[in-house]
Amino acid sequence: MKIIEGFKPAKSALSRQAVADPYPVSPALRQRLKELFATENPEQAVRQIIDEVRQRGDAALLDYTLKIDGVVLTSLEVSKQQINNACRKVNAELVSALNLAAERILSFHLEQKDAIWSGIAGLNSPQLIRPLERVGIYVPGGTACYPSTVLMTAIPARVAGVSEVILVTPPGESGTVPPPTLVAADIAGVDRIFSVGGAQAIAALAFGTESIPGVDKICGPGNIFVVLAKKLVYGVVDIDGLQGPSEVLIIADQTANPEYCAADLLAQAEHDPLASAILITTSRPLADKVNREIDRQLKNLPRKAIAAESLENRGKMVVVTSVDEAIELANLYAPEHLCLMVDRAASYINKVSSAGCVFIGDNSTVVLGDYVAGPSHVLPTGGTARFSSPLNITDFIKFINSVNISKADLKQLGQAAATIARAEGFDAHARAVEKRLKAG
Secondary structure (H helix, E strand, O other), rough: OOEEEEEEHHHHHOOOOOOOOOOOOOHHHHHHHHHHOOOHHHHHHHHHHHHHHHHHHHHHHHHHHHHHHHHOOOEEEEHHHHHHHHHHHOOOOHHHHHHHHHHHHHHHHHHHHHHHHHHHHOOOOEEEEEOOOEEEEEEEOOOOOOOHHHHHHHHHHHOOOEEEEEEEEOOOOOOOOOHHHHHHHHOOOOOOEEEHHHHHHHHHHOOOOOOOOOOEEEOOOOOOHHHHHHHHOOOOOEEEEOOOOOOOEEEEEEOHHHHHHHHHHHHHHHOOOOOOOEEEOOOOOHHHHHHHHHHHHHHHOOOOHHHHHHHHHEEEEOOOHHHHHHHHHHHHHHOEEEEEOOOOOOHHHHHHHOOEEEOOOOOOOOOHHOOOOOOOOOOOOHHHOOOOOOOHHHHHEEEOOOOOHHHHHHHHHHHHHHHHHHHOOOHHHHHHHHHHHOOO
16 A cells, blocks of 8 residues: 655645545446446436436336346335245344344444433423434345345434334345345334335335335435435435445554554455545554555455455555644544544544544454444445534434423513514514514
């Protein structure tokens, strides 16, 4: 990995000064788009898909599943029998691991719920808290399965009190949803599951079809087409964010274990050639050791080609003079995952202002956050951690303000309201208050 020396050049390299394109379009993808949609622009293709789904409903979903995924479906919804069969196919060790993860995710979000509800109840004019009626969960699939994403999205929704959770996920080559995904959905209490993916699934959730009900909000990560579709349907429904490729930024000093640093960088790099893995250290010798460790660990990594491409094109190592400088750079970059592998790591937590999730100390690998730590692994990417939050129960509730004015409050506040109203040119506003003042 390339090593950058010094704070100033590092600041330039890590500044996200413009909105990044989270998914650059390769020549192969442009050609595929041209063949399927007569355009090389992904957003134009997604607009076509959305329009078709709005107009033709289920028929469009079946056509696009064949056209894009090469899968012939006879039914969009996964039956209860299919879910029961999946539960018998998944080995007991994985079921046990998913149950453990579910328990920890549930516990974390129950504590968050208690904190939010108690805080709101203490106000004189309390806000009303209401869960969303129906939400859609998108879970990537196709060539892989992500049961962890099912748990990390559906369980917070359930804790928040959402009445109905709808899951959409691409079918595999056989036309079925992978059994681990179905088992996780069963554990998380998902109400209905549909084997459809891509932009067409997002459009179905936003507008509804004959089979798939429209929802209030769509959550979950996906590829370029899913991200663009979420962007285009926002306003018809709410979305949780536009999650791009995975990111990790590790801050390490001379006490850090180079094997751990290399392993955690590779764990993110193997996601995707577009993933970003960054190390900021106060020790040049550590940077050199980590580079050697990466070369060693890459040799027997099954996804070696993906990880190597990610590190070559998007990986960086930075050497600075202090941990404080490193944290300043991290706050500037606002990574999805931030790891503090430094002496007295917990003492620096209050200096962190922008990150999706912070992992404190050598034992706190990002992988534990991906699966079993408790907080959701659906996190802001692309620098959006400067202003947005991880998926949590507040994504699934809405606040309604309430105002209950007594006669004493009216006497105290009424004339000020009337004065401001007239200053803004709204006499009827002022009179509505003054009539009550006179009556009082």
